Amino acid sequence: MRNLALLAVGASLVLAAAPAAAQTVNQDISASTAAVRDAALKDPTAWDIAESLTTEIGPRLVGSPAMDRARDWGVETLKRLGFQNVKVETFTASGWFRGEESAEVVGPYPHKLHILGLGGSSSTPKGGLTAEVALFRTYEEMLAQPEGALKGKIAVVTGVMTRAQDGSGYGAINAQRSQGPVEAAKRGAVAYLIRSLSTDDTRLPHAGGARPGGIPAAALSTPDADLLERMVARGKPVTLKLAMTSRYEAKVPAYNISGELPGTDPDAGVLIVGGHLDSWDAGTGAVDDAAGIAITTAAAKLAAGQGPLRRTIRVVMWGSEEQGGSSEAYLAAHKDEVGRMVVVGESDSGAGRIWTIRLPQAGRDHVAMKAFRAAVAPLNAIVSREAPRFGGADVSGLIQAGAPFVEFEQDASRYFDLHHSADDTLDKIDPAELSQNVAVWAAFLHAAAASDVDFRAKP
Amino acid sequence: MRNLALLAVGASLVLAAAPAAAQTVNQDISASTAAVRDAALKDPTAWDIAESLTTEIGPRLVGSPAMDRARDWGVETLKRLGFQNVKVETFTASGWFRGEESAEVVGPYPHKLHILGLGGSSSTPKGGLTAEVALFRTYEEMLAQPEGALKGKIAVVTGVMTRAQDGSGYGAINAQRSQGPVEAAKRGAVAYLIRSLSTDDTRLPHAGGARPGGIPAAALSTPDADLLERMVARGKPVTLKLAMTSRYEAKVPAYNISGELPGTDPDAGVLIVGGHLDSWDAGTGAVDDAAGIAITTAAAKLAAGQGPLRRTIRVVMWGSEEQGGSSEAYLAAHKDEVGRMVVVGESDSGAGRIWTIRLPQAGRDHVAMKAFRAAVAPLNAIVSREAPRFGGADVSGLIQAGAPFVEFEQDASRYFDLHHSADDTLDKIDPAELSQNVAVWAAFLHAAAASDVDFRAKP
Known part of the structure; x- marks a missing residue:
């Protein structure tokens, strides 16, 4: 990353030069971040994505025919929205498939x-x-x-x-x-x-x-x-009769799908966000995690709504969160890239409002993050003084490898009424709450991708 | 009924005599009605009945083995609580039994x-x-x-x-x-x-x-x-595949079960209240209608808590409300008795609080009903100026035959979240709301059975 390289040359030079450069890079960031937020609050893209995925695909168990259809849906959706470098990265996961299930109390x-x-x-x-x-x-x-x-x-x-x-x-x-x-x-x-x-x-x-x-x-x-x-x-x-069948397959294909909105400066790094495409089989995987796919895909698109930003934004639809594997596969395929990751994050707690935002401490007081904080304050989202604790299961590999990460905490009061059950259906997503999520993510991605904020702790 | 007989003798005599007789019959009714209410609010009987029926029997479809067990449970419950003249009146109903059911969208x-x-x-x-x-x-x-x-x-x-x-x-x-x-x-x-x-x-x-x-x-x-x-x-x-099996039987046995708390005056008439014992098959028939069975059985017991009242209170567990038949059967077996029914009523709208009470206009302003109104005012139940419209499916036959009836309207805001679904289970009954119902019914039964209130419109 360019600024880090400059820092390596000599601290005194950087200290003198950086403010001028930063002024250019970061100017008007408050106004554009607020504009992105306002556009996001009115934008139907996230709802349309969640509606499409839950209606046209439904439940998406790793290794199921539905997951193959979801893969094609993901590629088509990203392309249709103008993402570039759309890729399917295939890996293997273990598959578990439900059969017949019944249970009854026999006595007393x-x-x-x-x-x-x-x-x-x-x-x-x-x-x-x-x-x-x-x-x-x-x-x-x-x-x-x-x-x-x-x-x-x-x-x-x-x-x-x-x-x-x-x-x-x-x-x-x-x-x-x-x-x-x-x-x-x-x-x-x-x-x-x-x-x-x-x-x-x-x-x-x-x-x-x-x-x-x-x-x-x-x-x-x-x-x-x-x-x-x-x-x-x-x-x-008390006596029960239980009858269950299931099928296990050691190796089934799974997919991490990604698309990019390329930045103007190829050396300025990449922001990686997304949700997971797979789901449990009883519901239609609406809040877990069509919502996350919808929020981050729409937010990325909206963040770059006025044309390319300085940094590249990549959206990833991780393919095996519920049964594990996508984090490891993504890290394995992208480990050489970790050093140029500006920040990573995942939306995977449903569609409830974001109420607390945790940013990496290193970049928290940068002018771009101040602009972000101001932009989301009217959305009832607090930017915490605390560091993020958990960035998401699918980015946990990248985080362990050193990528800075954010945590946008959604109100989970109702999430576990629905999570992993047949009740995880589209009607449980509140469009207004979904939009608030998109607005927070879009404002963040815009401010971080347009600026030179550096989230890496200095050695 | 005795007072009606007196009225037939001569209006002038009755007008002179009635106040003195009524004073004796109706004295202290305010205090005793309030005492019954207070006892009901602390009494666990209704909860225990609902708990027992939903745990030990579960769903009770007319004609099913569970209904035979429910019949025995009903008899045993009434006897255990001290009801007398406990009876099973058998009739035939038509039976419908669910088999296997599945539906899926085939395309697109x-x-x-x-x-x-x-x-x-x-x-x-x-x-x-x-x-x-x-x-x-x-x-x-x-x-x-x-x-x-x-x-x-x-x-x-x-x-x-x-x-x-x-x-x-x-x-x-x-x-x-x-x-x-x-x-x-x-x-x-x-x-x-x-x-x-x-x-x-x-x-x-x-x-x-x-x-x-x-x-x-x-x-x-x-x-x-x-x-x-x-x-x-x-x-x-859009194409669907539907597979369903079911079984129909023109004649299955069904049961109306009843028990009495006999009054001190055999000529003073009988009050008939209850709920229905049968239920749909998906849930455990908790709010529809173990609640009604529990409320009315407990209320009758509490109404006569200090010893026999003047009039007899009969609790009926009707046996085929959901698929029809118990109203007709009950009327057929008791049509000669309609003239001595003081009032009939059914609790069959779940376990939500009673918010409006409709009494027959004829008895509404009797001193006993004034005592009742005063007793239930602190329970947030309004005694309406309007006449009852619907007394319950199982008493509709009696009502058409001329029995006076009451309507205790429960808050149904949540009832149809549960009604006829697998979600109709005990946990959906709020013990405090159940107690409020018992207190209202108990206060009413006490005031009406202890007094000489006459709910029949004068010719």
């Missing part, structure tokens, strides 16, 4: 249960399995059981997820899903069920990936978990 | 749809049927089609139900479900789908009864109806 009171298998789950024996429930109100209670204690039982963990604006309830209980099958199997359980990691009260369960434990594993809807708790509380043994 | 974009067959639906041919969609945004648009216009098509009507505190959005759109299959068949449609009569946005469809049209008929979840609208709006033909 017959009831059908609503379940959704967890990614990585094994099938039951043909015809299903019937076993007694060992129910734990918290994951920790199950972990406290010695090895073998759950022999022949269906372990059920009904720990409750807490609703939180910052989504922190999810991380706090994530092990109940992600590690549970392994831990239940270790203690002898023949199957593993959890209360969905969810903040809703509908009868729809919430899936998600889990470390395979070699046993069938599924999520119960929250009312079904409540029902099992009430039955177990009566003191009689 | 493959999507699985969430459907729930309507009661009375026919099966598809084995292996399902595939046909093009003819979509109408309102039911009236479909009715405007001439006969034969929908030949070979799957008629889809996506009219939207309006949310309303008084539940009036349901009646306004009810024909879309109840009459739609017949009207679609008349125009040549091979199947009929509707947007659920629902105010929610979850992926769970809402069933309900419909006049059989001889074709498969089902409800779509509201997001699936939205999806079909978006596809059709693109202008290309």
Whole structure:
């Protein structure tokens, strides 16, 4: 990057020269950033993208025919919007495919249960399995059981997820899903069920990936978990019949798709933002993560709305977030480029309003970021004094390799009502909230790509 | 009824004598009614009943094994609570039983749809049927089609139900479900789908009864109806594959179950209240209508909490509301008794707070009803100046035969998010709102059964 090179020549020269150069590069940035914000608030592009992806493709499981159609959709969408250097980077991921699933309480009171298998789950024996429930109100209670204690039982963990604006309830209980099958199997359980990691009260369960434990594993809807708790509380043994089939493939093709809005200065670096194209299979992947694809694609387009900026903006549609792999694949393909990445970021928390923005500390007080802060203040978005903590699963590889990153925190109060469930559909996206996201991202991308802000911490 | 007999003897005598007699009968009624209200607000009986019915029985379709278990549960519950003359009155109803159901968009974009067959639906041919969609945004648009216009098509009507505190959005759109299959068949449609009569946005469809049209008929979840609208709006033909099986039985056994808290004066008449024991099959019949069973049973018990009242209170658990028949059966078995029914009423709009109470005009200003009005004012329930309009489907026969009736209107703002769907589960009942209902009903039953209020209009 040019300014870094200048700095290397001699600090005194730079200190003298930089302000003049910066003046030219950064002039009028407040006005143009505000103009980008205003255009974004009125622009239908993001909604149209989310509408198109959820209507024309629907759920997009890695390795499914829908994902192949999503790949073509991604390429076509980027080209249609005027992105250049549109590329499909193919890699391999592991694929898990749902089959038939049913669960019912056999006794003492017959009831059908609503379940959704967890990614990585094994099938039951043909015809299903019937076993007694060992129910734990918290994951920790199950972990406290010695090895073998759950022999022949269906372990059920009904720990409750807490609703939180910052989504922190999810991380706090994530092990109940992600590690549970392994831990239940270790203690002898023949199957593993959890209360969905969810903040809703509908009868729809919430899936998600889990470390395979070699046993069938599924999520119960929250009312079904409540029902099992009430039955177990009566003191009689509760017996379930579970039937699940699924298919695992070690290697399926997956795709990271990208397009660029090239900058005027090829040496000025590249900004990389995007969402993930894959989704779980029950819903239509609207808030997770058609929204992120829509927000960042529209924002990039709007950021460069008045013609090319100094720096290149690249939008990436990562292809295997839910089942993992796109971060590693993207890093492997772009590791030589990390040094010229101005900043990276991902939108992957739904379509709720952005309420807190965390910028790399190094560039936070640059005139361009001051312009950005002023532009988004009327959007009720706080630019925090704190450094970003998490840039997104798909850019985590780039971040570990040294790329500066941003964190735009969306209001997640309602996100986990929908996440990984059949309820993740277009109607759950509020167009006004979607637009606020686009406006924040567009203002940021504009200010950062038009300016010489440097987000890298000085050695 | 004794006072009516007195009136027949001579008006002048009655006018002189009645105040003295009434003073004895009606004294302290304000204090005792308020005491009943306060006891009801703290009493767990209603919750326990709803919890028990939804946990131990679950969905209760007329003619199903679950309904036989529900019958035994009803008898046992009434006896356990001290009701006397507990009776099972058996009648026959027609039974409709759901089989397998699936629907998917075949083209132009493959999507699985969430459907729930309507009661009375026919099966598809084995292996399902595939046909093009003819979509109408309102039911009236479909009715405007001439006969034969929908030949070979799957008629889809996506009219939207309006949310309303008084539940009036349901009646306004009810024909879309109840009459739609017949009207679609008349125009040549091979199947009929509707947007659920629902105010929610979850992926769970809402069933309900419909006049059989001889074709498969089902409800779509509201997001699936939205999806079909978006596809059709693109202008290309939309093709669906539908597979449904169901079973119809002309005669299945059904049960009206009742128990009494006998009054001290056998000539003083009987008050009849209750809810319906049957339910649709997707949920656990919690708000529709375990709540009504729980509210009225607990209220009757609480109304007579300090010992027998003057009049008998009878609680009835009607056995076939959803598919019809219990009203007719109850009237047939009790038509000779209509003349001594003080008042009849049903709780069948969920567990939302009672916000408006409509009393028969004849008794509205009696001292006992003034005591009732004063008792429930702190519960935010208005005693309306208007006469009741609808007493409940299961008492409609009695009402037509001349029984006075009450209407306790519950806040239905959320009821149609849940009604007839898999989401009708216990967690949707708010214990505080349930208690408010019990307190209103208990106060009413106490004031009416302890007093000589006469709800019959004078000739």
